[in-house]
Amino acid sequence: MFQDKNASPMGTKxxxxxxxxxxxxxxxxxxxxAAVSSIIGLKLYDPxxxxxxxxxxxxxxxxxxxxxxxxxxxxxVTATGTGIMLYPYLKRYNESLGIGYLSIRLLEVMFIMIxxxxxxxxxxxxxxxxxGGIPDKNSAQxxxxxxxxxxxxxxxxxxxxxxxINTLIYSYVFYRTGMIPSKLSMLGIFASFLIxxxxxxxxxSIIQQLSVWGILLALPIAIYEMSLAFYLxxxxxxxxxxx
Numbered sequence: 001m002f003q004d005k006n007a008s009p010m011g012t013k014x015x016x017x018x019x020x021x022x023x024x025x026x027x028x029x030x031x032x033x034a035a036v037s038s039i040i041g042l043k044l045y046d047p048x049x050x051x052x053x054x055x056x057x058x059x060x061x062x063x064x065x066x067x068x069x070x071x072x073x074x075x076x077v078t079a080t081g082t083g084i085m086l087y088p089y090l091k092r093y094n095e096s097l098g099i100g101y102l103s104i105r106l107l108e109v110m111f112i113m114i115x116x117x118x119x120x121x122x123x124x125x126x127x128x129x130x131x132g133g134i135p136d137k138n139s140a141q142x143x144x145x146x147x148x149x150x151x152x153x154x155x156x157x158x159x160x161x162x163x164x165i166n167t168l169i170y171s172y173v174f175y176r177t178g179m180i181p182s183k184l185s186m187l188g189i190f191a192s193f194l195i196x197x198x199x200x201x202x203x204x205s206i207i208q209q210l211s212v213w214g215i216l217l218a219l220p221i222a223i224y225e226m227s228l229a230f231y232l233x234x235x236x237x238x239x240x241x242x243x
Contacts, residue, residue, distance in 0.1 A: 028229040034078035034225075037075045038159065048148060104169070108159065122144045126144060167195070188224045
């Protein structure tokens with residue numbers, strides 16, 4: 001942003017504070033939209049992911065599943081947005097941590113995109129089977145199960161594993177700089193370790209994604225992100241504390 005060379009230091013500081021407040025509000029809303037769209041998207045995938053007769057029910061719920069994919073595309077945009085918005089503040093504290101956070105956030109988004117493609121491919125297989133393009137039911141089911149399994153793994157690696165790392169990075173920077181209250185940033189650090197634990201347990205099939213333990217281990221990070229979002233919208237960043 002261009003600044004008037006004749007502007008007073010006080011005027012420059014005020015302008016910077018306003019920009020930081022606006023950035024914080026945008027970041028907060030991006031977190032909220034990302035959370036809502038991810039929940040809606042996953043729920044709308046139920047005919048493929050949870051129904052025993054998924055090969056038929058997927059085609060019957062074609063529009064519902066496509067709308068779920070659209071919600072996940074919204075998640076992709078908003079998750080990328082939070083990465084872009086937080087990067088300058090993290091970089092101001094430590095450039096390596098800033099780049100690391102943004103890179104891992106984009107890796108998370110990449111896994112989400114692969115998950116979307118796998119669901120839409122499974123939906124297409126259901127459509128081909130229903131229209132007679134794939135005459136053998138067992139073959140169609142096996143194909144669909146392959147892409148459903150791909151979605152499962154991308155969910156573990158993206159919204160669980162990568163999310164844990166990028167949340168740990170920005171929460172650590174927030175804690176070190178005091179940009180948000182220390183108790184809130186400590187909740188983020190704690191929540192990131194829990195969701196990392198969930199990802200590791202799911203990788204070894206110790207727990208399932210859609211299980212009581214899976215939900216309990218993921219709940220703290222959901223609470224943290226919403227608490228952080230509302231704090232940023234109402235209070236904003238304490239950028240004067242960044243060294």
